[in-house]
Amino acid sequence: MRYETVIGLEVHVELATKSKIFCSCSAHSFGAEPNDHVCPACCGMPGMLPVVNRRVVDYGMKAGLMLNCHINRTTTFDKKSYYYPDLPAAYQTTQWFAPVAVNGLVEIETSKGKKNVRIKQIHMEEDAGKLVHDIREDTTHVDFNRTSVPLIEIVSQPDLSSAEEVEAYLERLKMLLRYAKVAECEMAHGTMRCDVNLSVRPEGSDKLGVRTEMKNMNSVEAIKRAIEYETARHIDALENGTEVLVQETRRWDDIKGKSFAMRTKETAGDYRYFPDPNVMPVVIDDEWFESISATLPEFPEVKKARYTEELGLGEYDADQLTKSIALCECFETAYEACGSAKDAANWMISEVMSILNARKMTYDMLDINGRALGELIVLVSSGKVGRANGKKILAAMFDDNTILPEKYAEANGFIVSNDTGLIEKTVKAAIEADPKAVSDYKSGKEKAIMSIFGKCMKELRGNCDPQVLRKILIDTINNM
Amino acid sequence: MERDTLRRLEMLNQLSLTDAQKEDVIAFFAARDAELKTLEAIDTSDTERMVHVMPIMTVVRDDVIIKTFSREALQQGAPETDEGYWCVPRVVE
Numbered sequence: 408m409r410y411e412t413v414i415g416l417e418v419h420v421e422l423a424t425k426s427k428i429f430c431s432c433s434a435h436s437f438g439a440e441p442n443d444h445v446c447p448a449c450c451g452m453p454g455m456l457p458v459v460n461r462r463v464v465d466y467g468m469k470a471g472l473m474l475n476c477h478i479n480r481t482t483t484f485d486k487k488s489y490y491y492p493d494l495p496a497a498y499q500t501t502q503w504f505a506p507v508a509v510n511g512l513v514e515i516e517t518s519k520g521k522k523n524v525r526i527k528q529i530h531m532e533e534d535a536g537k538l539v540h541d542i543r544e545d546t547t548h549v550d551f552n553r554t555s556v557p558l559i560e561i562v563s564q565p566d567l568s569s570a571e572e573v574e575a576y577l578e579r580l581k582m583l584l585r586y587a588k589v590a591e592c593e594m595a596h597g598t599m600r601c602d603v604n605l606s607v608r609p610e611g612s613d614k615l616g617v618r619t620e621m622k623n624m625n626s627v628e629a630i631k632r633a634i635e636y637e638t639a640r641h642i643d644a645l646e647n648g649t650e651v652l653v654q655e656t657r658r659w660d661d662i663k664g665k666s667f668a669m670r671t672k673e674t675a676g677d678y679r680y681f682p683d684p685n686v687m688p689v690v691i692d693d694e695w696f697e698s699i700s701a702t703l704p705e706f707p708e709v710k711k712a713r714y715t716e717e718l719g720l721g722e723y724d725a726d727q728l729t730k731s732i733a734l735c736e737c738f739e740t741a742y743e744a745c746g747s748a749k750d751a752a753n754w755m756i757s758e759v760m761s762i763l764n765a766r767k768m769t770y771d772m773l774d775i776n777g778r779a780l781g782e783l784i785v786l787v788s789s790g791k792v793g794r795a796n797g798k799k800i801l802a803a804m805f806d807d808n809t810i811l812p813e814k815y816a817e818a819n820g821f822i823v824s825n826d827t828g829l830i831e832k833t834v835k836a837a838i839e840a841d842p843k844a845v846s847d848y849k850s851g852k853e854k855a856i857m858s859i860f861g862k863c864m865k866e867l868r869g870n871c872d873p874q875v876l877r878k879i880l881i882d883t884i885n886n887m
Numbered sequence: 888m889e890r891d892t893l894r895r896l897e898m899l900n901q902l903s904l905t906d907a908q909k910e911d912v913i914a915f916f917a918a919r920d921a922e923l924k925t926l927e928a929i930d931t932s933d934t935e936r937m938v939h940v941m942p943i944m945t946v947v948r949d950d951v952i953i954k955t956f957s958r959e960a961l962q963q964g965a966p967e968t969d970e971g972y973w974c975v976p977r978v979v980e
Contacts, residue, residue, distance in 0.1 A: 424950050431953035441971040446956045462950035483938050492975045505938050538978060548972035677899065687945035688938050 409610040410645070412638045414573060414603060415565035418580060419558050420590045421534070421598040422466045428533050428557035429457030429500065429686075436552035441539075449533075449555035451496030457686055459484075463557040464507065464689055466589040467531045468699045470559055471508025473583045474526050478696065482507045484531075484686040487678045492549050493536040501532035501560075503680040505688075513563075513583070515575040524576055525564040534558050559590075565604065565615070570631035577601065577627055585771055586704045586732045593769075594625045601630055607641035616641065617652040621659045621666055633659040637666055710735060718748035727756050731770035734760075737777040744781020747788070754784055758801055766805070775804045783812040793869035796821040823870050827879065830863070830871055834880050837862045838887075845884055856880060888916035 427434050430448035448455040464482075471478050485503040511526030534556040539548040561580065567573050581592040581599065592599040601624045606616035619637065624630045637657075643649045657666040705713070707729045714725035728738050734755060742751040759780070763770060780801070787797040792812075800821065804810050816822050837859045838845055847855035863876055893912060897904060904912065958971060967974040 426950050426952045431948070431951060431955065433952045433954075440958070442958045442961070442973070443971070444954075445958065445961055447961070450961055452961075459945050459947045460950050461947035464947065481938050481944075492978055505936075539972065540978070542969065542972070545977060546967070546969070546974045547976070547978045548969060549975055550972055676895075679899065682939070687943050689947070690944040 408646070410607050410638075410642050411610045412568050412634070412641075413565045413606050413608060413615060414567040414569075414634065416561075416563045416567065416573065416576065417602040417604070418561045418563075418577070419534075419600045419602075420470070420561065420580075420584060420592055422463055422557040422559060423588065423590050424460060424462045424466065424557055426460055427555040428460050428463045428531070429555050432555070434556045439552055441548070441550040442552060444552045445554070449495075450551050451494075451554075457500060457683075459686060459689060460557065463531055464691070465699055466557075466587075467507040467529060467559050468691065468696070469587045469589050469703065470561070470584055471511065471529050472700060472703055473587045473589075474508070474511040474513055474529065474561070474580075476508035476511030476526055476529060478508055478691065479505050480691045480696065481505060481688050482531075482691070483688045484683045485680050486683045487532075487680055489678060491535070492547060493538050493554070495536065495551060495554060499533060499535065500683055500686065502530035503675075504682065506530035507559075507689075513576065513579055515572060515579050517569075517571045517575045519571075522566075522572065524566045524572075527562045527564050529559050529561050532558050532560060565606075570634040573603070573630060573634060574627050577630070582707060582730075586707065588704075588732070591771075594627065597625060600625055603630060603633060603637075605634060605637050605641070607638060607645065616645075618654055619652070619666075620656045622656055622669070624659060626661075629659060629661045632661065632664060633666060636664060640666070704732065714748075714752075718742070718752075720748060720752050724752045724756060727760070728752060731773070733771045733773040737773055737775060737780060740777025741781040741784060744778045745784040745788070747784070750784050750788055751781065754780065754801075758798060762802060762805055774808055775801075776808050776810075779804055779808075779810060779812055786812055786816060790872050791823055792816050792821050793823060793864075793871075793873075796869045820868060821870060823872055825872055825875055827875070830867065830876055830879050831883070833863050833866050834859075834876075834883050837866070838880075838883060845887070848884060856884065888913050888920075 421434075424434055426432060427444075427449055430446050432446050432449055433439075433444045436444050448457055467482075468478055482502065483505045484500050486498040487501045487503065488498040490497050506528040508529040509527070511529070513524045513526060515522055515524055534553050536549055536551040536554040539550065542548050563576070567576060577599075584590045584592050590598060594600070603621045603624060604618050605621070606618040608614060608616040619641075621633050621637065624633060636659075640650075641652060644652050653671065655671050656669045658669045659666050711725045711729045714720045714728060715722060720728075728734050737759065738751055738755045741754065742748050745751055759773065759775070760770070763773060783792075783797055783800055783804070786792040786800075787794055792800070796816065796819075799819075800810070800812050800815055803815060804812070841859055841862070844855045844858050860877065860880055863880065864871070864873070867876070890909075890913070893904075893909060896902075962968045962973065965973050
């Protein structure tokens with residue numbers, strides 16, 4: 408019998424706010440001492456009152472609009488009760504009855520073509536703290552710096568059917584949320600985490616099989632491996648009766664390449680959801696809604712079409728540039744400053760992206776000044792700075808984004824001088840040092856002078872117009 | 888309210904009811920169930936969903952970091968701390 412895999416994802420994304428969702432503590436604890444960003448509210452002390460961070464609602468709404476969701480204009484918070492030491496209040500404040508966004512749609516593309524994935528809902532909630540188990544054997548240490556850091560949970564319908572589709576879906580989510588600048592979405596940093604709900608059923612059946620959930624997966628590769636393993640385990644159980652499948656939560660061990668049962672799956676009743684009496688409904692009025700709608704970015708496909716149709720870029724260039732909003736913004740600012748979309752695209756793709764790759768930086772980590780890049784492009788295209796030295800200036804701009812290219816070029820002797828006296832002197836010395844190249848050239852091997860040309864350019868530190876140098880070199884040899 | 892549901896709720900809420908209390912709870916929910924069935928018979932398809940019993944809304948604050956408490960102040964009442972962490976009995980994962 409042939410089987411099909413049915414997958415739904417719950418993706419937790421940490422929102423890029425400065426402060427936590429219900430208190431004013433910093434939401435960023437990287438490098439901080441344990442429990443340094445805490446207060447009575449995020450420590451769950453009795454009597455504390457949460458106050459909603461407006462930007463969390465802004466970002467929740469924006470994420471919803473990016474994923475084509477309906478925005479609930481009255482959205483409420485609820486208590487999800489469970490006991491665990493990383494949750495100091497013994498409940499998580501989340502959204503159950505009226506989440507901020509519902510009924511969305513995300514289009515993905517795989518080797519099998521395009522497909523729509525329905526979004527059931529996006530809800531806003533607070534993160535839990537961190538437990539540390541390896542300081543002492545008899546005790547677990549608790550750090551509440553992460554409690555109440557704002558998250559959105561994006562819940563898909565079970566519309567995915569393979570590891571490839573899951574990967575495409577996650578990449579699409581990342582791209583859209585990064586375009587909207589609501590989240591970093593970096594699985595390696597824990598700012599995007601994923602729970603995978605998976606079941607298997609005979610192909611063509613409309614009845615869902617027994618569902619298992621794998622929690623807190625934090626790399627796309629691990630998710631793909633887990634899906635493949637879990638699919639095989641389910642099919643084996645159904646075909647060969649190797650085990651009885653039960654609805655449960657499982658832990659994926661990426662080193663062993665296996666999943667292990669953690670606990671039987673909780674149902675909503677176990678969490679005793681009820682409206683949080685400490686947080687009144689959030690009412691999004693027209694003015695608030697419009698202010699967020701107005702800040703939505705151009706979608707990647709719209710941007711790509713504009714780059715090809717209005718700016719005259721090729722499909723490949725437009726595709727490369729629209730891979731990240733950081734690349735797009737740098738390109739567009741550089742284009743404004745230099746006036747040539749093709750030159751700006753060329754520098755972005757051949758030089759900027761090369762440096763990013765060489766430094767093992769993601770495209771979203773790009774932090775150079777686009778205006779300065781535009782000025783650099785003008786300096787090189789006008790012949791004021793040689794291309795090789797232009798690349799050196801660009802590398803320096805990656806280290807210090809306040810660098811002004813022209814001043815940097817002047818300070819480092821990168822301005823092309825075209826001092827013909829100096830060029831002639833340099834050419835004469837190079838010719839005397841390489842008589843064989845000269846005789847080869849004179850005997851018809853035109854390329855023979857390239858070694859002399861290169862030596863001259865190196866001696867002049869790239870600060871001369873290649874055309875001027877070439878002419879002086881050929882004239883000098885011909886007059887010998 | 889089924890007896891299994893009640894047993895589960897007892898467990899979740901760490902309660903232990905006497906047989907008499909269980910009968911009271913079951914009878915109470917049976918009456919509420921009948922009331923709810925009456926309400927469910929009403930067509931509410933054109934009625935806007937109520938999210939709160941009072942016409943009130945939350946206040947929101949700006950996304951600004953304000954440090955209000957020191958760790959030492961918050962951990963004054965803790966039974967045990969170590970290197971800035973709260974300590975709890977070991978959790979087996």
